Amino acid sequence: MVAGETRSAGGAARAVTRTLSEDPLGGTVRRTVLPSGLRVLTEAIPAMRSVSFGVWVAVGSRDETGSQAGAAHFLEHLLFKGTHKRTALDISAEIEAVGGETNAFTTKEYTCYYARVLDEDLPLAIDVMCDLVADSVLDAADVETERGVILEEIAMHDDEPGDEVHDLFARAVYGDHPLGRLISGTEETVTPMSRRQIQSFYRRRYTPPQIVVAAAGNLDHATVVKLVRAALRGTPLDTDPAAPAAYRPSTPVVRTKPATTLVEPKETEQAHLLLGCPAIDRTDERRFALGVLNNVLGGGMSSRLFQEIREQRGLAYSVYSYASQYADSGLFAVYAGCAPGKVDEVLELTRAELRRVAAEGITEAELARGKGMSKGSFVLGLEDTGSRMSRLAKGELLYGNLMPVDELLARVDAVTLDEVNTLAADLLGRPMSLAVVGPFDRSAFSV
Numbered sequence: 001m002v003a004g005e006t007r008s009a010g011g012a013a014r015a016v017t018r019t020l021s022e023d024p025l026g027g028t029v030r031r032t033v034l035p036s037g038l039r040v041l042t043e044a045i046p047a048m049r050s051v052s053f054g055v056w057v058a059v060g061s062r063d064e065t066g067s068q069a070g071a072a073h074f075l076e077h078l079l080f081k082g083t084h085k086r087t088a089l090d091i092s093a094e095i096e097a098v099g100g101e102t103n104a105f106t107t108k109e110y111t112c113y114y115a116r117v118l119d120e121d122l123p124l125a126i127d128v129m130c131d132l133v134a135d136s137v138l139d140a141a142d143v144e145t146e147r148g149v150i151l152e153e154i155a156m157h158d159d160e161p162g163d164e165v166h167d168l169f170a171r172a173v174y175g176d177h178p179l180g181r182l183i184s185g186t187e188e189t190v191t192p193m194s195r196r197q198i199q200s201f202y203r204r205r206y207t208p209p210q211i212v213v214a215a216a217g218n219l220d221h222a223t224v225v226k227l228v229r230a231a232l233r234g235t236p237l238d239t240d241p242a243a244p245a246a247y248r249p250s251t252p253v254v255r256t257k258p259a260t261t262l263v264e265p266k267e268t269e270q271a272h273l274l275l276g277c278p279a280i281d282r283t284d285e286r287r288f289a290l291g292v293l294n295n296v297l298g299g300g301m302s303s304r305l306f307q308e309i310r311e312q313r314g315l316a317y318s319v320y321s322y323a324s325q326y327a328d329s330g331l332f333a334v335y336a337g338c339a340p341g342k343v344d345e346v347l348e349l350t351r352a353e354l355r356r357v358a359a360e361g362i363t364e365a366e367l368a369r370g371k372g373m374s375k376g377s378f379v380l381g382l383e384d385t386g387s388r389m390s391r392l393a394k395g396e397l398l399y400g401n402l403m404p405v406d407e408l409l410a411r412v413d414a415v416t417l418d419e420v421n422t423l424a425a426d427l428l429g430r431p432m433s434l435a436v437v438g439p440f441d442r443s444a445f446s447v
Helices: 071-081 088-096 119-134 140-158 161-174 195-205 221-232 287-298 304-312 340-360 364-380 385-399 405-413 417-427
Strands: 005-007 016-022 028-033 039-044 050-057 101-106 111-118 211-217 261-265 271-278 316-325 330-338 433-438
Touching (some): 016 221, 028 221, 039 221, 039 385, 050 119, 050 385, 071 088, 071 101, 071 111, 071 195, 088 101, 111 119, 119 211, 119 221, 140 161, 140 195, 161 261, 161 271, 161 330, 161 433, 211 221, 211 385, 271 340, 287 304, 287 316, 287 330, 287 340, 287 364, 287 417, 304 316, 304 340, 330 340, 340 417, 364 417
Parallel strands (some): 039 211, 261 433
Antiparallel strands (some): 005 016, 016 028, 028 039, 050 111, 050 211, 101 111, 271 330, 316 330
């Protein structure tokens, strides 16, 4: 038995609890693996008077087949529509009656259902959230109601070109791979999706080994575990013993498309463009150097792209860069929104800056600033229970471990100028894909 590990008494299958850290910047983090394979992680922060509680499922849009596209997101909507114990009104009213809030979101690799409440109302939040995730009815009438809601959501998304261009860029890089599809699905996939398809997806994918429960705030770990076990008793998630699922493997590497240009003609007042390329996956040791590089290029108002394109030339209101990372792939891209007549100039300036950094690298002063931005944004982001709860769940689901705050800051501090410049030469020298939404013909641009 490892230090800090305890096992519950009784029976062959036992819950195993470990203390993962006692962080001076936060509280005590503990992890319990239930016999079913479901994991419970908590961070006790006595100074808080609230608690954030989440149920995270290692299932996202990339786990769907082509005909299922949108099923994970459809299911996220439906789980709030009622269980065998509660109606949809009961679910919302019980939490709102104590001043709490609930919500959910679906990503390409996981789905999260969460509540934030006063510490004294945590038992209620656990019971409600576990109930809706474990024992939803998925009534046929609710399926039809939510189908209409989701189709309206898809239509609304199509009316937001600043959002649409990101999906267009993902398609340019990943093509027909699930990472290139819309999380919401499309009208063509959502319209014919049956209750049976969604029910099958629910019961096959939502199993205890795929689920992590996380909570942060003024709480007691043993009490949270006890309440979770009680809430799941007798539900479809009260299953035979099993081992937790391994975190999503990073192989085989996702095959991306050759650099291409996709244009979505749309009569907009502003053009929206994304220029970028495939990058590194989330476990790549260079991810800390990429964070620094991203900050220098387009991570804030002092970044090179912001200064060059907005501050000095006034060509765009919004310009930034970002990196997205998945288990087996990643993206790096630069976004800009500008007047249609300025797109060529913005593109040329962006490409020139990327070429310059690829060839010459960044400076020592920029390295220091990029590190400071990475460390500051991380630590400042931990000042509420919701972000701390998310950190616990993502560490467990996406990495299989929770990196202590001090270690993460040390990893950023250890990034060298040579590491950043070597990465810049590799990444920014790659052929770039381009996505544009605006009043242009499909053949208006070339890579």
